[in-house]
Amino acid sequence: MAQFITRRLLLSVPVLFGIILLVFVLARVIPSDPCRAMLGEKATNQVCDAFNERYGLNEPWPVQFVTSLTGVLRGDLGTSIKWDRPVTDLLTERLPATVELTMYALLFATVVGVILGRLSALRRNSPTDVGTMVVANLGVSIPVFVLGLVLAYFFAVVLKGTPLALPPSGRLTPGTSIEPLAVAWGLENLSGPPRSILDFFSNIYTFNALVTLRFDLLADTMRHMILPMIALGTIPMAIIARMTRSSLLDVLGLDYIRTARAKGLRERGVVNSHAMRNAMLPVVTVIGLSLGGLLSGAVLTETIFNLTGIGKTITEAITGRDYIVIQGVVIVVAIAYLVVNLVVDVSYAFLDPRIRLS
Numbered sequence: 001m002a003q004f005i006t007r008r009l010l011l012s013v014p015v016l017f018g019i020i021l022l023v024f025v026l027a028r029v030i031p032s033d034p035c036r037a038m039l040g041e042k043a044t045n046q047v048c049d050a051f052n053e054r055y056g057l058n059e060p061w062p063v064q065f066v067t068s069l070t071g072v073l074r075g076d077l078g079t080s081i082k083w084d085r086p087v088t089d090l091l092t093e094r095l096p097a098t099v100e101l102t103m104y105a106l107l108f109a110t111v112v113g114v115i116l117g118r119l120s121a122l123r124r125n126s127p128t129d130v131g132t133m134v135v136a137n138l139g140v141s142i143p144v145f146v147l148g149l150v151l152a153y154f155f156a157v158v159l160k161g162t163p164l165a166l167p168p169s170g171r172l173t174p175g176t177s178i179e180p181l182a183v184a185w186g187l188e189n190l191s192g193p194p195r196s197i198l199d200f201f202s203n204i205y206t207f208n209a210l211v212t213l214r215f216d217l218l219a220d221t222m223r224h225m226i227l228p229m230i231a232l233g234t235i236p237m238a239i240i241a242r243m244t245r246s247s248l249l250d251v252l253g254l255d256y257i258r259t260a261r262a263k264g265l266r267e268r269g270v271v272n273s274h275a276m277r278n279a280m281l282p283v284v285t286v287i288g289l290s291l292g293g294l295l296s297g298a299v300l301t302e303t304i305f306n307l308t309g310i311g312k313t314i315t316e317a318i319t320g321r322d323y324i325v326i327q328g329v330v331i332v333v334a335i336a337y338l339v340v341n342l343v344v345d346v347s348y349a350f351l352d353p354r355i356r357l358s
Contacts, residue, residue, distance in 0.1 A: 005342065005346075008342050009342075012338045015334075015338065016331070016334060016335065016338070019330060019331070019334045020068070020069060020072065020327065020330075020331060021065070023326060023327050023330045023331075024061075024064075024065050024068065024323075024327060025061075027321075027323045027326050027327065028061065028323065030318075030321065032321060033048070033052075033057070033321060034051070034055070034057065034081050034082075034320065034321040034322060034323065035047070035048040035051040035052060035057075036048065037319070037320050037321040038081070038082060038320055038321075039051075055079075055081055055324075057323075068324075068327060072331060076088075077091070077324070077327070077328035077331065077332075078324040078327070078328065079324060080317075080322055080324055080325050081320070081321075081322045081323070081324055081325075082316065082317060082320040082322040082325065083322075083325075087324055087325055087328035087329075088196065088328075090313060090325065090328075091310070091328065091329070091332055092196050092199050092200045092203070093199075093203060094203075094308055094309055094310050094312075094313050095200070095203075095309070095310045095332065096200055096201070096202075096203035096204040096205075097171060097203065097302070097307050097308060097309035097310070098295070098298050098302070098309035098310040098311060099204060100204050100205065100206060100225070101225065101228055101229065101232060101298055101301065101302070101307065101309060102232075102291070102294045102295060102298060104225050104228075104229040104233070105228075105229050105232040105233035105236070105294050106233065106236070106287070106290065106291065106294060107229075107233075108229050108230065108233040108237060109233040109234075109236040109237035109240055109287075109290060109294075110237075110240060110287055112233075112237050112241075113236070113237040113238070113239070113240025113241040113243075113244060114240060114241075114244050114280075114283065116132050116135070116136065116237075116241040116244075116245075117132075117240065117241040117242065117243065117244025117245040117247075117248065117283075118244060118245075118248060118271075118276070119132060120132040120133060120241070120245045121244070121245045121248035121249045121252065122248075122271065124249065129245075132241065132245075133242070133245070135238070135241075136237075136238040136239075136241045136242050137238070138238075139234040139235060139237060139238030139241075140235050140238035140239060140242075142234065142235075144231055144232060144234075144235070144297045144300045144301055144304075145300045145304060147230075147231045147234055148227070148228070148231035148300070148301060148304040148305065149304060151227045151230060151231055152168035152169075152227060152304065152305070155168070155227060156168035166223060166226055166227055167223060167224050167227075168227065168305065169305050169306035169307075170224060170305075170306055170307070171205055171221060171224050171225075171307060172205065172217070172220055172221065172224065173220055173224075176217065176220060178202075178205055178208055178209065178214070178217055179208075179212065180198075180199065180202040180208075181198050181199075181201060181202040181208060181211070181212070182195065182198050182199065182202065184212050205217070205221040206218060206221050206222065206225075209221055227305060228301050228302075228304075228305045228307065231301055231304070231305075232294060232297050232298060232301045233294070235293065235297070236286075236287075236290035236293060236294060239286060239290065240283060240286055240287060240290070243282060243283050243286050244279065244280075244283050247279040247280075247281070247282050247283060248275060248276070248279040250279075251275045251278050251279045252271075252275055256274065257270060257274060257275055260274050288340055288341055288343070289341075291337060291340050292337055295311075295333055295336075295337070298310070298311040299311035299312070299314065299315055303315065310329055310333075313325065313329065314326060314329045314330075317329070
């Protein structure tokens with residue numbers, strides 16, 4: 001196991017290097033430049049020369065790349081051109097919203113997808129099966145921005161004033177605020193990486209409200225997450241449902257399942273104890289791979305529901321030609337994605353005893 005994890009981590013190094021290089025080049029071949037994108041009519045040649053010298057943009061590309069790479073190796077992602085703040089501060093402030101939304105959406109997609117796929121497989125060719133697959137096909141076909149707008153209109157406008165009404169934007173009800181954990185726990189003097197980590201978890205509102213026992217804020221946060229969660233998680237939910245159905249049907253036709261039934265085991269025990277364990281092998285892989293789609297879909301979802309997360313930040317950074325923020329966000333997301341894939345591989349091995357990690 002240790003050798004497998006070490007080998008995967010070593011193989012991730014050239015992947016990360018390639019990602020950094022590719023993003024560096026792509027960000028700089030975009031027409032226009034940061035100075036003129038930010039200052040507009042005020043961007044005279046003299047002003048832009050001083051601007052480029054301040055941020056090192058007047059240096060040749062190889063020099064800029066080496067400087068950027070050196071900073072990444074030191075843990076310094078640079079200073080934002082648009083916001084004039086360290087990128088790590090922006091990530092600490094805004095990444096938690098994306099992480100929270102992604103985890104909610106992944107939980108929704110996994111739970112609902114597996115339940116629907118299991119139900120469809122056990123009632124093959126029945127009206128339940130047909131209805132479930134129709135829902136899955138619709139879910140995988142509707143774009144995030146269309147579903148998000150439809151949900152926001154229906155639950156915020158059509159159902160306004162009813163118990164089923166849901167907030168269409170934001171993370172909390174206007175006028176409501178959440179207290180940072182450093183303040184709640186009397187750690188205002190904490191600094192450095194420990195303070196950054198604490199602030200990161202403080203900005204995951206669900207976690208913050210839960211550990212501080214603010215159940216009113218917990219309920220408010222979860223209500224605001226329902227519509228974005230459904231909009232973002234519907235496509236992976238449909239994929240997981242179809243994969244679960246297909247995988248479970250294959251397993252239910254194997255010899256050892258017929259043997260278990262012949263021994264007199266109850267159908268529920270056969271499905272839960274024998275069939276679902278092996279049927280989940282490809283489903284676990286799909287769940288892990290869905291994370292990339294959720295992170296990319298979060299860009300549109302955060303825009304539709306007015307969530308200030310990393311998706312909205314990178315959109316503003318691209319339009320503002322903020323190379324530093326673009327690189328920092330992509331590096332952090334790439335590292336998170338590689339870690340998730342590693343966890344998925346290890347989980348796959350635990351589910352299938354025939355696989356040996358060495």
